[in-house]
Amino acid sequence: MSRFFYGSPQGIPRGEPAAGRRRRRTLSTTMAAVAASVLLTAGLAGPASAAPPGGQDALPQLAAAQPGTLQECETLTGFAYPATEIASVTRVAAGTVSNGGQPIGEHCLVRGTMNERVSAFDGQTYAIGFEMRLPVAWAGRYLYQGNGGLDGSVTPALGLTRGGESGLQMGFAVLSSDAGHNGAQNPLFGREPQARLDYGYQAVGTLTPMAKALITAAYDRAPDRSYITGGSNGGRHTMVAAARYADQYDGFLAIAPGFNLPQAAVAQLWQAQQWARVATNTADLNTAFTPQERTLVANAILTRCDGLDGLVDGMVQDSTICQRAFSVKRDVPRCDGDRDGTCLTKEQQAVIEEVFAGARTSNNKEIYSSFPFDPGLTQAGWAGWKFGSPYTRDAPAVGFIFMTPPEDPGILADLQGYALGFDVDAEAEKIYATSGIYTESSMSFMTPPDPTHLDTLRERGAKMIVMHGASDGVFSPDDTAAWFDELDRNYRGDAEAFARYFEVPGMGHVAGGPATDQHAGLAALVAWVEQGTAPAQLVASVNPANPEVPADWSPTRSRPLCVYPQVAQYISGDPENAASFACEDPHPGLGYGKR
Structure with missing residues (x-):
């Protein structure tokens, strides 16, 4: 298994987002990401659905309960x-x-x-x-x-x-x-x-x-x-x-x-450069925003946003409204002296807000999307992607897979230097480029x-x-x-x-x-x-093997996952049961909910 195990399509301009549907966000020139190892799959036997819309390429009807017999x-x-x-x-x-x-x-x-x-x-x-x-x-x-x-x-x-x-x-x-x-x-x-x-x-x-x-x-x-x-x-x-x-x-x-x-991979390099501005050790970008400081911010998000869905339960369901309700500069204490985990410096507050607002060039051209503030930023995996991956995953992926033409293998000798020295203004456009034997840009073959x-x-x-x-x-x-x-x-x-x-x-x-x-x-x-049963919601539950589930949560907790842009709102009943919630349009009720 290579240590460059990294998760991750034709660049086409996109229009403006539909008004009023979502928290602050920006549209990229296509869709992007960079990711870790994961498998997903599964199914469920069932009868055939009603016939789909016409056309010779319409979905075939299922054979009626006649599974095939496997050959030797x-x-x-x-x-x-x-x-x-x-x-x-x-x-x-x-x-x-x-x-x-x-x-x-x-x-x-x-x-x-x-x-x-x-x-x-x-x-x-x-x-x-x-x-x-x-x-x-x-x-x-x-x-x-x-x-x-x-x-x-x-x-x-x-x-x-x-x-x-x-x-x-x-x-x-x-x-x-x-x-x-x-x-x-x-x-x-x-x-x-x-x-x-x-x-x-x-x-x-x-x-x-x-x-x-x-x-x-x-x-x-x-x-x-x-x-x-x-x-x-x-x-x-x-x-x-x-x-x-x-x-x-x-x-x-x-x-x-x-x-x-x-786009997301280039944004990761840009983020590394922002984190490095406030890191006490650029070889370890975790020092830019420590676990204790991330917990501080997560708690501030919960203070402002936990009850927006009608229930104080350690979860932010109404993320759309939360993005309007929460501010790093206003809601997280600023340090008067040294960093001690109970405050953020003025410089840290600025960098955190810039990173969550999304990567941009020096002339304000968007590279990749914004990110929402959510209390889940406490998890080790979040920190791994933000602080570790730019050096170990994103630098080689950008250099060899996404840049056209690709970089010389010599950059492997100093991936940290490559990430921190990456000229975003000059180099980001190369994910849209073709050159010689490279007849498709990475934004063509990846997206x-x-x-x-x-x-x-x-x-x-x-x-x-x-x-x-x-x-x-x-x-x-x-x-x-x-x-x-x-x-x-x-x-x-x-x-x-x-x-x-x-x-x-x-x-x-x-x-x-x-x-x-x-x-x-x-x-x-x-x-x-x-x-033909369209999912009005999905019921999700706690994974008992997930070490990041808070200790005070019930192991049987369940919640509805709602069809975007709806969010789960607490109605009444057992607060640990998804049946006590309804999927509704986001609404700006800034009360702090019930326990």
Whole structure:
């Protein structure tokens, strides 16, 4: 596993956000992010839905309770598909792998490669590595598992989600891949022209028809429905697929999507330079904003915003109003003397406000989105993204994968120096550039070509769910909200007919933080696609294994996740139960709620 494990599409100008829908935010030239390793997937068996809108490419009806019969695993060694080599086929006994303490059933594990080649650029051998797990008890569904970081490894195709679901456990045939390079080739694969494109979008396009052919060979029939899901860079893969491959998939679940990854990565370097202004040790940017100081700010946010949803419970549901109610300079004490964790210096207050307002060039040109203030900034993962990743993940990703032309490998000798010395004004535009053998810019091969015009997805009757934590330290939920605002405007206020966005209060990058971050997002997506049941809300609960859940929270706490822009408001009843809340439009009631 490379230490450059980093989560992360065509630059197109975007219009202004729909008025009055969201807290302060800015629109990027596309959608961005930079992220960590995460798998997401899962499903739920169910009857066929009503017929989707017309057209020959409309979704097929599910076969009525007639799951395919898996062929003997050994027969799949002879599977033939262009440019594909099957390396091994293994029968995995029930209980060999598990999820949530429950055994996963018997299945065939197929491993192989596609498009193996020797690069004319660097002489290395590249291939798209994959594995596919085909359950004996198949539900007639296929799931592409988008993985996180820089990819480079074939993560087990269990179809896991941070929501607790497992696609394989629920009967999906699941595919996982390394996106066209191995871990030893991270991060320098970004200098190889085709490897860049495979990582960005072509691996998904290459693997998808092969996976469906393999399913057909295994079960003697094609999948009834096809889904794609992932978190972080896997969420980016999902967003890209919604724009590029909507004719191949029926449902899309993107969690914490880094769909504007090149922009977010450049913003990370810009942020590192801001943090360095107030750090006592630039080798350790945590000294710019220590855990004690972050707790101080989180408590100030809670003081101003916790009760805006009608209940004081350590959570900020009404984030939209909170952004208007909270001010670092007004609500956090300023130090008269030395820093001691009970105050912030004037310089710290200024840097924190600048970072949350979003990265910009010296002439005020936007690089990436703003971030919302949320009490989840106390979590270790938030600090890891803000203070550690610029040196270890973002510097090599920007230098080798997103810049055109890429940097010389010599920068690996001093990534901290590269990050702090990065000339944002002069270099940021190179994520939009092409040059010689690099025929697509990173904003072309990494981002969805036109993520706010999803005509193919909509016309087929396909559906999309996007989720994002309010305290994501690397990819901003403001950017995701801006994407949905523009999507909704482009479809004349009717985007919710095929796409829904859910923000998770307190949640960090993909999962974790002081949050109810366990959900059945993929199961809800399947119900929407196949039964026509659109999710009015998702019920989320506490993950008992999450160490950042406050000690005074009930282990059974649940909350509704509301369809954006609605937020959860406490009505009455058990304050630990989601049924005591209703999803309502944000409203500026600045009272401090009930206990």
